[in-house]
Amino acid sequence: MSSGSAIRGSRVGSSPMRPDERSEPAPRREVTYWCATGHRVEVRFAAEAPLPETWDCPRCGQPAGLDRQNPPGRSRVEPYKSHLAYVKERRSDADGEAILAEALAKVRQRRGE
CATH class of the missing domain: 1.20.5 (Single alpha-helices involved in coiled-coils or other helix-helix interfaces)
Structure with missing residues (x-):
């Protein structure tokens, strides 16, 4: 009689030790966004996905843009x-x-x- 756990020895969220040889990850590109306070935000997108104009900075919460020299202004709270x-x-x-x-x-x- 089993003890009730069909996946004994593994934990939630665990992944295989090595990537599957029969598949490869989808092509991606890394895009850098810049906020008005100078924070750098790197986000990975699928290669064919359209890029959003702005992205929220995880450090300060302000909008970040693609142009480092001309980032979007601070959002009004x-x-x-x-x-x-x-x-x-x-x-x-x-x-x-x-x-x-x-x-x-x-x-x-x-x-x-």
């Missing part, structure tokens, strides 16, 4: 907005007063005032 800030973008103060008056009228009606 939007501050955190609360739910109230989003509501105020959609509605004017007059709309807010009207909605509040309507809600208060409903509450007063339920209370019998």
Whole structure:
């Protein structure tokens, strides 16, 4: 009776000790991207794959481009907005007063005032 493990002696994520002789890896090319802070990002793509114009730098999170002398500018980080800030973008103060008056009228009606 087996102990329940069909692949005894191997671990998750392990690979063969040597590459398979009957297959070879797909052709690839290594592309270098540069961010505004001067970080170098090397990414491997399939040889026939189209190259993206920008790539996120893993060190600083800013966009990186293909031209070392002219990297893309820093991305603008939007501050955190609360739910109230989003509501105020959609509605004017007059709309807010009207909605509040309507809600208060409903509450007063339920209370019998």
